[in-house]
Amino acid sequence: xxxxxxxxxxxxxxxxxxxxxxxxxxxxxxxxxxxxxxxxxxxxxxxxxxxxxxxxxxxxxxxxxxxxx
Numbered sequence: 001x002x003x004x005x006x007x008x009x010x011x012x013x014x015x016x017x018x019x020x021x022x023x024x025x026x027x028x029x030x031x032x033x034x035x036x037x038x039x040x041x042x043x044x045x046x047x048x049x050x051x052x053x054x055x056x057x058x059x060x061x062x063x064x065x066x067x068x069x
Contacts, residue, residue: 001026023050 001024002009010027023033031052033039038053 001030 001011008027008030010024013021013024015021027033033052039050040053040056042049042051042056
């Protein structure tokens with residue numbers, strides 16, 4: 001794992017025939033990902049990212065609250 005000011009490179013993962021990937025243990029530790037956690041896959045034309053569902057919900061709540069004010 002390489003870290004630079006809170007930005008990380010965890011290495012390369014491969015996609016299995018079933019479309020599965022293994023999240024490296026360093027990444028699971030940094031982001032506190034445990035078995036059974038839900039992750040949201042988001043992306044655009046440039047790529048994709050995994051975000052813990054509760055983090056995404058908190059962000060969405062802040063956006064909605066900001067719009068409603």
